[in-house]
Amino acid sequence: VSVAVAPSLADADVSDVTSTALTATVASHVNDDVRADLEHLPAVSYWENTPEAYRELATDAGYDETGISERREAIALEAYYQSYKDKRELVADLLFGDDEETDRPVNGDLAAHVSEQFRAKLDTGLETAQENLTTESVDGISVAVLDTAAFTHRYNFPTTTLLLDALHRREREDDSFVTLGLGDDELHVRATESLNVRDLGDAIAEAAPDAGVHVVGGQDGHIEFLPGERDAVRQAALDALDATLA
Incomplete structure (x- = not known):
């Protein structure tokens, strides 16, 4: 049953x-x-x-x-x-x-x-990630971006999701802080405010119609896209954050 x-x-x-x-x-x-x-x-x-x-x-x-x-x-x-x-x-x-x-x-x-x-293992991964993290402000939202394709590997520990969770907890500094993990064909998001990844995925797909954007999982899932569309997806994600954060 x-x-x-x-x-x-x-x-x-x-x-x-x-x-x-x-x-x-x-x-x-x-x-x-x-x-x-x-x-x-x-x-x-x-x-x-x-x-x-x-x-x-x-x-x-x-x-x-x-x-x-x-x-x-x-x-x-x-x-x-x-x-x-x-x-x-x-x-x-x-x-x-x-x-x-x-x-x-x-x-x-x-x-x-x-x-x-x-x-x-996690401390080693965090040290490398923090040294290669870029930060910027988007409409008053602090955004940290990590190139997960370069600084994480699916066959090594920590995993992308675990590293991003720990990195977000360590780096967040105010009520509006977002951590983006951007790979060659996927985007992971962590935010201090409520964020529905499906809404973010819809906004990115609208702004980058040729990127083949789709969301895997529920509202706390991740976004996948076509290889080669990374820059377009990155910019679309940054532009959409203000509208999709609760």
């Missing part, structure tokens, strides 16, 4: 709900026996602005801020390697291995070790 879960249909505000938080909540309601095993997962899934209710659940389950952060970073790294080699057992150990049947305490060595690797 397939069931679609859409809290937004009940007028619930899901703007800050991660897929992990939603999945853990549904699983807990479907099978109450697993509730105790999942209480820390929602907090682990937030890189920032973790809802206090989720933070308290993780604390009550025995996970402090360090333990939550280490698992978040460790899972991000192993999720990347999962695409090349099965890491399900390691992921399970990172998320669920801390119990009476293991020798590791709740905030044990495994997550700390993997998260240390994550931070080393």
Whole structure:
């Protein structure tokens, strides 16, 4: 049986709900026996602005801020390697291995070790990205642009999306800040204000009709375009930002 879960249909505000938080909540309601095993997962899934209710659940389950952060970073790294080699057992150990049947305490060595690797790789990527970031002001909006084709690689960690997330968190400086990751045939956007990528994609497609612009994913997806149309897409994106930011 397939069931679609859409809290937004009940007028619930899901703007800050991660897929992990939603999945853990549904699983807990479907099978109450697993509730105790999942209480820390929602907090682990937030890189920032973790809802206090989720933070308290993780604390009550025995996970402090360090333990939550280490698992978040460790899972991000192993999720990347999962695409090349099965890491399900390691992921399970990172998320669920801390119990009476293991020798590791709740905030044990495994997550700390993997998260240390994550931070080393991410810091290296961020250092390179920051040195090659260009910034400009567009109608009062601060925009940082990174050439992701030159400074990220799909076969290396960190991934484009993860690097842009971290770069945006580090570089944003006011209420109107946008980070653009521009590759040879795709555009990723991060913004401090609400931005529907589908609306931005429509505006770019209208301004650059020969670029073959289309949006992949929902309102938080990314934009793809034809190789060779990079400059036209870049300018169209900059021109459209003011109108598409909420």
